[in-house]
Amino acid sequence: MSFQLDSRLQQDCIHLGRFELCRLLLMNDSQYPWFILVPELEGIKEIHQLDVKQRQQLMEESCYLAENLSALYRPDKINIASLGNIVSQLHLHHVIRYQSDKAWPAPVWGAFNTIPYDDAQLGRYLMRLKDKLTACQFII
Amino acid sequence: MSFQLDSRLQQDCIHLGRFELCRLLLMNDSQYPWFILVPELEGIKEIHQLDVKQRQQLMEESCYLAENLSALYRPDKINIASLGNIVSQLHLHHVIRYQSDKAWPAPVWGAFNTIPYDDAQLGRYLMRLKDKLTACQFII
Numbered sequence A, B: 001m002s003f004q005l006d007s008r009l010q011q012d013c014i015h016l017g018r019f020e021l022c023r024l025l026l027m028n029d030s031q032y033p034w035f036i037l038v039p040e041l042e043g044i045k046e047i048h049q050l051d052v053k054q055r056q057q058l059m060e061e062s063c064y065l066a067e068n069l070s071a072l073y074r075p076d077k078i079n080i081a082s083l084g085n086i087v088s089q090l091h092l093h094h095v096i097r098y099q100s101d102k103a104w105p106a107p108v109w110g111a112f113n114t115i116p117y118d119d120a121q122l123g124r125y126l127m128r129l130k131d132k133l134t135a136c137q138f139i140i
Helices: A007-012 A052-073 A119-132 B007-012 B052-073 B119-132
Strands: A013-018 A022-027 A034-039 A077-082 A092-097 B013-018 B022-027 B034-039 B077-082 B092-097
Touching (some): A007 A013, A013 A119, A022 A052, A034 A052, A052 B052, B013 B119, B034 B052, B052 B077
Antiparallel strands (some): A077 A092, A077 B077, B013 B022
């Protein structure tokens, strides 16, 4: 069965590119730099359903992403989470957090309504990310 | 520097045992089966600060835990997260979630005040876990 991105993720996110295992999405919420990795595999809800090689690949893609986002944004903390109570398709959040952000220290999920990016902001994002995440094959 | 468990984790959790890399804690909140893995390493805040071998070990311990908790509790979803906005010492939550639990579909963090276990509940927990998590060296 070929991979289909969940419709809610499709609606809420901007497709940035691809790593070896995962699709890289940007949550369309300008309040926090918020990235999501989605393994391009059908029918997976939980990390432990991946085989050992896929788990290690997910871990390496997540760490590569976190390491580079950390260098780019200098966050106080990165929140990494596989929740999936609303969207069950396995996806791994990476949210850049600052003590000065509006939800701190609470988690961002459900804290505030999203505020989408405008085109100029998005353009700047992409330029900075493309320079930094060279292991990602960007599609835009 | 030898490993010291964060004082807040010490206060909020029950120490269950040890895997090769991580200490296994039970959050003392009877509202959800809620487990925490803490790599026994000093000065680590983020997963990407681990070396490749430690990352893979964390992944395998997390998946072993999730797989066995899944068989034991038959959850609708497992929420796995490294947040650390309040406790910066790296720790990985594993929360068993049901559509019928009181916070669903919201995350559990900050949703409700904790309700500690009583001794009888805790005893039952430990008996079931010891039978299931045979790769964990239980300390009680």
